[in-house]
Amino acid sequence: MLITITDIKHNQQRYPTVGDWVWDANGNLLITISDMGDWRYNFLIAFHELIEVMLCRKRGITQEEVDQFDMVYEKQRKENDFSEPGDSRLAPYYNEHQFATKMEREMARELGVDWDDYNEKVLSL
DSSP: OOEEEEEEOGGGSSSSOSEEEEEOTTSOEEEEEEOOSSHHHHHHHHHHHHHHHHHHHHHTOOHHHHHHHHHHHHHTOOTTOOOOGGGSTTSTTHHHHHHHHHHHHHHHHHHTOOHHHHHHHHHHO
């Protein structure tokens, strides 16, 4: 398995998200992250996505299930709702997202990243 992590402009994401993962036909993984202008922020998004996708893989949660949930969630998003799809208890990957967020917060602390500043940047995209 080849894992590729790349940063892209936010408007190039498949849907409104700062981190996305896709399996290709050969079983390789592509993680795309919106460039946040700070390598630590970019790394934290990639770190979260890698944890989340591998837990989904282990637990049989498919990319199609996650994509379908996320895209419907985004289409139904109400104005001024800044929640993440993975924070919804209806998300098929709720537990995986929660664990990834927990590890992301720990890593942010180790990197000296203020979680509130980081979150503000994520929400501003």
